[in-house]
Amino acid sequence: MHSWLLLAEAATPKGGLFDLxxxxxxxxxxxxxxxxxxxxxxxRPVGQAVEEREGFISTSRAQAKEKLAQAERLEADLKAQLLxxxxxxxxxxxxxxxxxxxxxREALAMAQxxxxxxxxxxxxxxxxxxxxxxxxxxAQAERLSALIVDRLLAV
Amino acid sequence: xxxHLPLAELEVGQHLYWRIGNLNLHGQVFISSWIVIGALxxxxxxxxxxxxxxxxxxxxxxxxxxxxxxxxxxxxxxxKAYRDWxxxxxxxxxxxxxxxxxxxxxxxxxxHLPSGELGAPTADINTTIALALLVSLAYFYAGLSRxxxxxxxxxxxxxxxxxxxxxxxxxxxPLSLSFRxxxxxxxxxxxxxxxxxxxxLVVPLPAMFLGLFTSAIQALxxxxxxxxxxxxxxxxxxx
Numbered sequence: 001m002h003s004w005l006l007l008a009e010a011a012t013p014k015g016g017l018f019d020l021x022x023x024x025x026x027x028x029x030x031x032x033x034x035x036x037x038x039x040x041x042x043x044r045p046v047g048q049a050v051e052e053r054e055g056f057i058s059t060s061r062a063q064a065k066e067k068l069a070q071a072e073r074l075e076a077d078l079k080a081q082l083l084x085x086x087x088x089x090x091x092x093x094x095x096x097x098x099x100x101x102x103x104x105r106e107a108l109a110m111a112q113x114x115x116x117x118x119x120x121x122x123x124x125x126x127x128x129x130x131x132x133x134x135x136x137x138x139a140q141a142e143r144l145s146a147l148i149v150d151r152l153l154a155v
Numbered sequence: 156x157x158x159h160l161p162l163a164e165l166e167v168g169q170h171l172y173w174r175i176g177n178l179n180l181h182g183q184v185f186i187s188s189w190i191v192i193g194a195l196x197x198x199x200x201x202x203x204x205x206x207x208x209x210x211x212x213x214x215x216x217x218x219x220x221x222x223x224x225x226x227x228x229x230x231x232x233x234x235k236a237y238r239d240w241x242x243x244x245x246x247x248x249x250x251x252x253x254x255x256x257x258x259x260x261x262x263x264x265x266x267h268l269p270s271g272e273l274g275a276p277t278a279d280i281n282t283t284i285a286l287a288l289l290v291s292l293a294y295f296y297a298g299l300s301r302x303x304x305x306x307x308x309x310x311x312x313x314x315x316x317x318x319x320x321x322x323x324x325x326x327x328x329p330l331s332l333s334f335r336x337x338x339x340x341x342x343x344x345x346x347x348x349x350x351x352x353x354x355x356l357v358v359p360l361p362a363m364f365l366g367l368f369t370s371a372i373q374a375l376x377x378x379x380x381x382x383x384x385x386x387x388x389x390x391x392x393x394x
Binding site for chain 1: 170172196208214218241247249280285289
């Protein structure tokens with residue numbers, strides 16, 4: 001059945017564990033051939049793929065680092081701007097408050113002055129009218145007393 | 156009766172011989188290695204058919220393997236030279252790993268051969284010596300091509316007293332590489348076969364799991380040592 005495997009049965013050697021023959025050089029040639037075949041089919045393409053990926057990873061890492069640095073720069077920039085804006089708005093608020101205060105004081109002072117002068121003038125007016133009234137009253141009292149005296153004396 | 160009890164069934168050291176001209180080949184080693192290589196190539200082709208930047212499924216697995224092998228090669232050989240040797244180290248690792256696991260996981264017994272039996276290609280001494288000699292050639296070539304004749308300075312460093320030891324090392328390296336792999340995988344197959352023969356149920360399971368573990372470890376050890384030897388050869392000592 002398996003006679004095709006026995007290429008030649010004649011003069012079959014005795015065999016044994018340490019039977020060295022042409023198997024040795026042929027196996028060596030076979031392994032060398034296998035080396036070249038595996039180099040073409042396995043080591044070169046896989047090596048290329050792995051090294052390409054390593055390159056890809058390192059470049060994208062570098063790019064990501066650059067982007068991160070840029071983002072950090074922008075963040076610092078924006079923070080500085082924000083701080084500046086805050087400071088400006090604070091000063092605007094303080095200024096406005098001072099302005100309002102000043103205006104309020106001015107208006108108050110003006111109103112007070114006006115009120116004072118009005119009070120003064122009305123007081124003077126009142127005083128003058130009082131003087132006038134007193135003067136009229138005095139004259140009348142004088143006249144009445146003279147009249148009383150006259151009448152009494154005439155009796 | 157006890158004398159011819161278990162091992163008679165195991166067919167240790169029997170091979171399916173193919174003859175090409177005057178040369179004898181172990182057919183079962185080639186058949187199983189082609190199956191194993193076919194499976195490996197199928198996974199690789201399927202996994203790399205559509206490569207995407209976000210890996211999915213098989214591509215993920217293949218990238219994990221690639222990464223693992225690259226780390227292994229880079230650690231042992233060094234940053235400068237590892238790229239040239241990555242395919243070689245990776246092929247050693249994958250071929251040995253898939254062979255070992257294939258030998259343990261594929262039910263080879265279902266395929267009957269007229270002589271010998273299928274199993275892990277790495278359980279044959281020819282395969283492991285072939286791999287070990289390739290490693291030797293590789294590290295000599297790596298050293299000579301990178302440093303020229305200065306490569307031989309390595310033999311007298313740090314002192315010339317080391318010369319004989321370093322020369323002996325050139326012989327012991329392939330010897331230990333090949334016999335370590337061969338011995339471990341063959342022993343694993345034999346232990347599982349003997350246990351399965353004696354007690355067919357449950358009992359061989361722990362040995363099988365241990366075998367899977369050893370198989371993976373052996374593939375890793377072989378690839379790591381190969382990379383280490385190459386790294387040693389291309390290493391520039393500082394004067």
